Amino acid sequence: xxxxxxxxxxxxxxxxxxxxxxxxxxxxxxxxxxxxxxxxxxxxxxxxxxxxxxxxxxxxxxxxxxxxxxxxxxxxxx
Numbered sequence: 223x224x225x226x227x228x229x230x231x232x233x234x235x236x237x238x239x240x241x242x243x244x245x246x247x248x249x250x251x252x253x254x255x256x257x258x259x260x261x262x263x264x265x266x267x268x269x270x271x272x273x274x275x276x277x278x279x280x281x282x283x284x285x286x287x288x289x290x291x292x293x294x295x296x297x298x299x300x
Contacts, residue, residue, distance in 0.1 A: 239269045240269070241269060241270055241271040242268065242269070243268070243269040244266055244267065244268055244269075244277065244289075244290055245266075245267050245269075245274070246264045246265070246266055246267075246280070246286045246290065247264065247265045247267060248262050248263075248264055248265075248283075249262055249263045249264060249265050249279075250262035250263075257283075260282060260283040260284075261282050261283070262282065262283075263279055263280065263281055263282065264279070264280040264281075264282070264283065264285070264286035265278075265279055266278040266279065266280060266286060266289060266290070
């Protein structure tokens with residue numbers, strides 16, 4: 223199962239986060255999941271290629287969803 227380093231690196235690069243990727247973090251104590259406190263403010267973080275940096279603050283879960291746009295990904299139905 224030996225694989226050339228170039229092939230491994232190409233696969234790894236395809237899986238890596240792209241700069242500009244956004245994620246949301248609830249700003250409430252103990253609120254790890256988005257549905258726990260839907261009215262709590264949310265911090266929007268942006269991946270700059272090396273670290274997550276603060277990009278914006280949304281008033282609640284719905285506002286954060288509007289900033290991010292429609293959900294995408296292979297687990298979402300079209």
